[in-house]
Amino acid sequence: MAERLIVVGGDAAGMAAASQARRRRSRDDLEIIAFERGHFTSYSACGIPYWISGLVTDREQLVARSPATHREEFAIDVRLRHEVVGIDLVRREVVAQDLDGGGEVRERFDTLMYAAGAIPKKPDWARGDIAGVFGVQTLDDGSALRAWLDADPQPRRAIVVGGGYIGVEMAEALVRRGMSVTLVERDEQPMSTVDPDMARLVTEAMHGLGVTIRTGVRVTGLSEHDGRVSEVVTDDGPIPTDLVVLGLGVAPNTALADAAGLPLGPTGGIRVDRRMRVTGMPGVWAAGDCVETLHRVSGMPVHVPLGTHANKQGRVAGINIGGGYATFAGVIGTAVTKVCDLEVGRTGLRERDAEAAGFEFVSVIAESTNRAGYYPGARPMTVKLIAERPSGRLLGAQIVGWTEAAKRIDTLAVALWNNMTVDEMTALDLGYAPPYAPVWDPVLVAARKAVDALAR
Amino acid sequence: MAERLIVVGGDAAGMAAASQARRRRSRDDLEIIAFERGHFTSYSACGIPYWISGLVTDREQLVARSPATHREEFAIDVRLRHEVVGIDLVRREVVAQDLDGGGEVRERFDTLMYAAGAIPKKPDWARGDIAGVFGVQTLDDGSALRAWLDADPQPRRAIVVGGGYIGVEMAEALVRRGMSVTLVERDEQPMSTVDPDMARLVTEAMHGLGVTIRTGVRVTGLSEHDGRVSEVVTDDGPIPTDLVVLGLGVAPNTALADAAGLPLGPTGGIRVDRRMRVTGMPGVWAAGDCVETLHRVSGMPVHVPLGTHANKQGRVAGINIGGGYATFAGVIGTAVTKVCDLEVGRTGLRERDAEAAGFEFVSVIAESTNRAGYYPGARPMTVKLIAERPSGRLLGAQIVGWTEAAKRIDTLAVALWNNMTVDEMTALDLGYAPPYAPVWDPVLVAARKAVDALAR
Incomplete structure (x- = not known):
């Protein structure tokens, strides 16, 4: 009987690992099943702001490899809309919920590739179920936001909370769509990914673009009207809006991993060795936005969710799963x-x-x-x-x-x-x-x- | 009495050396005289094609530092239109001809900085004095070409001989001016600075630009009419033209250095050590397009005439002349x-x-x-x-x-x-x-x- 690899999460890291493993091991030698809770595989999450803005016209352009390609060219059993809800490392099996069809499936594995990605950070005030509040982490998130933008009546005002990369890119995307956009930033200025003296230049450019920037402002809640968001409540007063985009960064999606006993590091990401093997867990690998990695300059573990690392790490894991040898050398925060x-x-x-x-x-x-x-x-x-x-x-x-x-x-x-x-x-x-x-x-x-x- | 530094050649390397030396040694400590046979100092020869094309509108824009700046801010005695015609290393003096005023001047030196640059390679057929044949090595060359282009009647046809960087850039510049341009290349294709498989892409782009490319064609002579060039004679027949640009590369300008006994290397450039000191010649330095340098990958001496190296080398020489310590690390041919x-x-x-x-x-x-x-x-x-x-x-x-x-x-x-x-x-x-x-x-x-x- 063929060994079986189960991949949890069908985006960059998971599918890079699966396809690299396949390159080295035939279907008779290694069976590969990939569970993905969304509707897509191997897409460019970084491209979502450009699809929202209209610069990229078609959602399908963001998909690097379709499930059909994975199935036909790589003989990977991709199961979309299946969310893995349990991992049993002793019995070597996963339990997945069929989100559309209902019911559960249970599959054994010999090797596990955990690539569940990241989830947008949600402060308490964003945890309710008010409509019109969006993360932009997955292509499904992007689709939901696009649908909201195209609905009748069209929203005119947007608030982006948080001024990191995704916040800044989304603010620009929404301005390009002709919306009135306010960026709310807790710190003194957005773009804290660079030093304040350099970030100032970015702030000026955003002003020039017509984005209203409210700095030193902390969001404390949301108001709703008919179940739709109507205001962002802040410590500097309420700001009316028709939609809210969360740009507060993302956290490693590790609840399932943690429950299964996978070790988490100080950043909250899964701890892996240089070959992307989960530390101390034979036959269990992890890569992408859910892991922490070595910063080569500080020497410290960091969590850097970025497609380019996810792809490289997934490739490294896949080469190793396939019987080859590869290591991930760490990041320097480019x-x-x-x-x-x-x-x-x-x-x-x-x-x-x-x-x-x-x-x-x-x-x-x-x-x-x-x-x-x-x-x-x-x-x-x-x-x-x-x-x-x-x-x-x-x-x-x-x-x-x-x-x-x-x-x-x-x-x-x-x-x-x-x-x-x-x-x-x-x-x-x-x-x-x-x-x-x-x-x-x-x-x-x-x-x-x-x-x-x-x-x- | 102050020591005296004499600089032969007032372009990038010479003036970088002079100004670096000045930064470290006051005028009471070091007198600096710079002889330049042309009308300009410290200009961008690499910018000449863009001035010819009209992209750069004003010749003065190409001058990084005027003679006045060198004189006033750096206390460098710049003598334009003075061509050094003799160097006596035993008596430690140079002889310079005043090209405009006539006559000769003779100046002693303690330290000599040789930075005479390069001269366009001129095959025998180009050595006559037919009008309408141009190098584009110096700003004076560029000025002469501009004058020819603007004369009445305006030339309509141009031939560029040689398809290296300067040839390709000049072909584009002349096409941009609306001229009918033929590039004559002895080899199979122009742009031999990259491998043939990559050069092919450049050739296609030049075709697209409207440049006629004649490859595998060797120029053997020029025809003239009323003292002006009228044809380029080749082994594939004559090509009528109103002007000829020489793009055959440049050679180190070392006749004077050679006569003075400075050592030349296998590339024809002056041999210098890591500090840009002429090998075996105390108190004599050289830098820029007249020297040869170490290629860090091949380990061989190479002649790479390029402004960026000239500036770096001149700076290194100047720091050393000024009593500091600096070395030039060689080039990798970027x-x-x-x-x-x-x-x-x-x-x-x-x-x-x-x-x-x-x-x-x-x-x-x-x-x-x-x-x-x-x-x-x-x-x-x-x-x-x-x-x-x-x-x-x-x-x-x-x-x-x-x-x-x-x-x-x-x-x-x-x-x-x-x-x-x-x-x-x-x-x-x-x-x-x-x-x-x-x-x-x-x-x-x-x-x-x-x-x-x-x-x-």
């Missing part, structure tokens, strides 16, 4: 986002992270341009570097600019990955031509400035 | 260019370079997109990687794409700089968001493909 025309990139540690990790450091901000100053379309570009003192080792970097800026963070990410010092970085042989960079690339300008700061 | 909307980047070794250096290698070409496939404006992007076998160490990379492609070569350049293997590269934490990359960044897709190729 991320990019777009706010209107403003581009934002970050990698490594922010100042507060560097402090928390115990580093001494200098930080510098260098102003430059994306192209040679005389070349048409040259726009300002701001690069911030954080470097350990006295070693000069790069600890973190942030970029804000207007076109061709964000992805330059990759240059800094690879330098950081390789433990380069800012002094070594000044020597880097980077591409130079007037349409692409000044003769001193913005990255080099910043590195030189950091070297000067270290010498002081 | 370069980017733009052909219409097509973007081209390269770093490290091409296949032919890897062969010449004695490496065994695999090479792979991966097709991907610059953005998530569903995001508006997603365009194809081709990444080629060359990796040593069996180690997997990255040896070279090339990118061709349509928007937001070329500068991604920096990501690969930093990986190459740090001796990463393609296997290590698959783990890199690069920025991901739908407007900037698919969930597997094109760089990662290529690295994975290279890993697969190495396993075969």
Whole structure:
């Protein structure tokens, strides 16, 4: 009899693992069943804001691989709308509810791949069942929001609570749809994924876009009218609205894992080893937004829910399940986002992270341009570097600019990955031509400035 | 009496050295005289094609620092239109001709900075004094070409000989001005700065731009009419034209250095040590397009005339002349260019370079997109990687794409700089968001493909 792999969660991590395992082991050798509570597999959750805004016209475009593809090309028994509700590690079986057909199924496994993803953080005030309150974590969430936006009468006002990546992207998406949008942020400014001096540039861009930003405001409740949300109640008074988007971040979806006895780490994510094996649990693997991972710079466990890590981790798990050898090397916190025309990139540690990790450091901000100053379309570009003192080792970097800026963070990410010092970085042989960079690339300008700061 | 530094050549390398030396040593301690045979200092030669095309409207925009700035802010005695014609290392003096005023000046030096740049390669057929034949190496060259283009009657037809960076950029510039442009290339295709399989994409783009490309054609002479060029004579027949641009590359401008006894290396460039000191010549420094430098991947000396290196090398020399300590770490051959909307980047070794250096290698070409496939404006992007076998160490990379492609070569350049293997590269934490990359960044897709190729 073939061994059986059961995959809990049919998105990036789970299906990457399943397809990698299949590449190495035939269906006669390994049977694969994947349970997914939603209607989709392997889709781009990061693309949801662009579908909401209308930039992406068709939901199906966000689906990288359909269930049919998984079934036909990879011989994976994908069971949509089946939510796993119990895992028994002793009997080696899972119990899943058929959300549409009703009833339960029970399946044994030899190997378990836990990839249940993340769930939007819901404070107490959002836990009721008032209509018009949306997370944007899954494609089903996105579908529900789209339906609400297209309903009659059309909502005109939106409140986004929380100004992280998803909050900022959703605020822009809703403004693009012509809505009146208010972003409510508890802290002094949104975009705390970068340091405050860099976040200020993002805040200005959002103002320019027409988003109303209410900072230092804490949401305490919701009011409803006929079962639909009508107001967000805050410590600074109520704000009327026709819908609420939760942009408070996500937490690892681990209730089921925890109940089954899988170990959780300090971040709340499942603890895995370098091969994505759940620590101390033979035959049990986990990957994606539900696990915690090593931050290579701080040396600490972190929870970084991001499709690119989910895919890489799922692939690593799948190679190992398939009998190969692969490890996940950890993350350095690289991320990019777009706010209107403003581009934002970050990698490594922010100042507060560097402090928390115990580093001494200098930080510098260098102003430059994306192209040679005389070349048409040259726009300002701001690069911030954080470097350990006295070693000069790069600890973190942030970029804000207007076109061709964000992805330059990759240059800094690879330098950081390789433990380069800012002094070594000044020597880097980077591409130079007037349409692409000044003769001193913005990255080099910043590195030189950091070297000067270290010498002081 | 103050020591005296004499700088031969007032462009990027020479003036970077002079200003760095000045930062560290006051005018009472170090007198600095810079001789420049042209009319300008510290300008962007790389910007000339964009001034020719009209994209850059004003020649002065290309000047990073005027002679007045050098004189007033840096107390550098800049002498324009003075060509150094003799260097006497024993008597420690230079002889310069005043090209406008006539006569010679003779100045002693304690320290010499040789930064005479490069000169366009001129085959025998181009050595006459037929009007209408142009190099585009200096701003004075550019000015002469602009004057020719604006003369009455306006030239309508142009021939660019040689399809390297400057040839390709000039062909585009002249097409943008509405001219009928023929590019004559001796080899099978232009853009031999990348491998033929990647160069083909560039050739197609140039066809699309309306450039006539004549490959496998060797120029043997020029015909003239009333002292003006009227035809380029080739082994495939004559081609009528109103002007000729030489895009055959440049050679280190070392006649003067050679005569003075400065050592030249196998590339024809001046030999310098890591601090940019001319090998075996106390108190004599050189930097920029006239020197040869270490290629970090091949380990061989190379001549890479490029503003970014000239600036870095000049800065290194100046820091050392000023009493500080700095070294130039060598190059890895990173370069980017733009052909219409097509973007081209390269770093490290091409296949032919890897062969010449004695490496065994695999090479792979991966097709991907610059953005998530569903995001508006997603365009194809081709990444080629060359990796040593069996180690997997990255040896070279090339990118061709349509928007937001070329500068991604920096990501690969930093990986190459740090001796990463393609296997290590698959783990890199690069920025991901739908407007900037698919969930597997094109760089990662290529690295994975290279890993697969190495396993075969």
